[in-house]
Amino acid sequence: MLPLFDCFPSLRNRLPHVPLGTFPTPVTEAPQLARILGVNELYIKADGFSSQPFGGNKVRKLEFILGDVLARGEREVMTFGMAGSNHALATAVHAEKLGITSISMLAPQPNAHYVRHNLLLGLNSGARFRYYPGLQRMKKRAPYLRFWRRITRGRAPYLIPPGGSSPLGVLGFVNAALELHQQVQQGVMPEPDIIYLPFGTAGTFIGLLIGIILAGLKSRIVPVRVVEPEFTPSGYAAGLFAETAALLRSYAPSINIPDPESAELEPREGLLGQGYAHFTPQGQAAVALARESGNIALDGTYTGKAFAALAADARMGMLKKQTVLFWNTLNAHDFSPLIRDTDYKRLPAALHGYFEGDVQPLDR
Numbered sequence: 085m086l087p088l089f090d091c092f093p094s095l096r097n098r099l100p101h102v103p104l105g106t107f108p109t110p111v112t113e114a115p116q117l118a119r120i121l122g123v124n125e126l127y128i129k130a131d132g133f134s135s136q137p138f139g140g141n142k143v144r145k146l147e148f149i150l151g152d153v154l155a156r157g158e159r160e161v162m163t164f165g166m167a168g169s170n171h172a173l174a175t176a177v178h179a180e181k182l183g184i185t186s187i188s189m190l191a192p193q194p195n196a197h198y199v200r201h202n203l204l205l206g207l208n209s210g211a212r213f214r215y216y217p218g219l220q221r222m223k224k225r226a227p228y229l230r231f232w233r234r235i236t237r238g239r240a241p242y243l244i245p246p247g248g249s250s251p252l253g254v255l256g257f258v259n260a261a262l263e264l265h266q267q268v269q270q271g272v273m274p275e276p277d278i279i280y281l282p283f284g285t286a287g288t289f290i291g292l293l294i295g296i297i298l299a300g301l302k303s304r305i306v307p308v309r310v311v312e313p314e315f316t317p318s319g320y321a322a323g324l325f326a327e328t329a330a331l332l333r334s335y336a337p338s339i340n341i342p343d344p345e346s347a348e349l350e351p352r353e354g355l356l357g358q359g360y361a362h363f364t365p366q367g368q369a370a371v372a373l374a375r376e377s378g379n380i381a382l383d384g385t386y387t388g389k390a391f392a393a394l395a396a397d398a399r400m401g402m403l404k405k406q407t408v409l410f411w412n413t414l415n416a417h418d419f420s421p422l423i424r425d426t427d428y429k430r431l432p433a434a435l436h437g438y439f440e441g442d443v444q445p446l447d448r
């Protein structure tokens with residue numbers, strides 16, 4: 085049973101939802117990392133194990149979004165991301181399981197090994213790729229493509245926003261916070277003082293924030309910016325908070341979610357480096373530390389930068405007395421056996437460059 089439905093039974097038969105993974109995800113302690121960094125207690129929430137063959141944070145959002153797709157009788161979705169998008173891949177993998185076709189509208193990003201792997205698994209999952217040389221071009225072309233589908237197939241694809249951060253998708257993380265609350269009540273970990281996580285399209289952050297308010301947890305969240313402010317400018321997360329709160333109230337009018345201070349809705353700056361998916365020395369040092377001292381796999385685009393913020397705060401002595409939770413949003417399953425025999429030449433030619441060109445220096 086979903087913790088969200090446990091807490092608010094009136095939502096149970098009204099909200100669309102399709103199970104796609106294994107929950108609750110594990111919480112583990114990382115005592116050696118805590119000692120090295122100077123954190124009182126450090127725990128990891130391993131959302132990487134949320135589903136097979138591709139887990140990570142997007143599964144939680146897709147349970148509500150694809151539930152809605154099924155409830156509406158739609159058979160085709162269209163979503164958006166950069167070439168190596170975990171979200172576009174998760175959408176393709178989980179849509180395919182449900183017999184839903186996905187169109188991935190992709191735009192350029194710095195090259196990395198994971199971009200290649202994600203493209204190949206997407207290909208094997210039946211994703212239809214469209215690649216545009218820039219975001220602006222992609223945004224302009226998407227309506228024409230939808231219109232064309234409507235003419236030729238009688239129906240336009242269901243749109244899933246970048247990162248799956250529609251209010252419905254955000255509910256996946258409202259539920260995740262209630263799941264954490266249950267784990268705290270069961271003694272899996274003490275109530276965290278601070279939770280660190282990456283801030284991309286803000287859905288993970290805003291869902292957890294709303295869930296923490298509803299659960300009455302005291303935890304403060306530090307969302308670490310990993311995308312350019314052009315995508316999620318100041319006030320963006322506040323808008324998503326308001327929309328998601330309104331969605332919940334529309335189903336259950338008794339749910340009361342007081343608005344946080346607007347400063348609490350802004351991400352931590354300073355870890356982004358040159359931009360989205362540009363690995364940074366600080367981020368890569370955090371990836372190496374987590375691997376060597378915690379046996380935890382992080383990445384250069386999202387989780388490494390978020391963990392670098394945690395490490396920086398710890399080294400300044402700010403976490404000496406704190407119970408800290410790192411919310412690991414990264415897929416943890418090795419899917420390389422599934423793509424070993426996949427030929428990248430079956431991808432649209434415009435994407436071959438990711439396989440023929442070099443990866444960025446910090447990913448070598």
Ligand SMILES: *Cc1c(COP(=O)(O)O)cnc(C)c1O
Binds near residue numbers: 170283284387414415
């Ligand atoms: C998409 C993603 C994020 C960002 O989550 P948002 O809800 O978009 O902020 C963080 N980590 C990983 C590994 C992701 O794939």
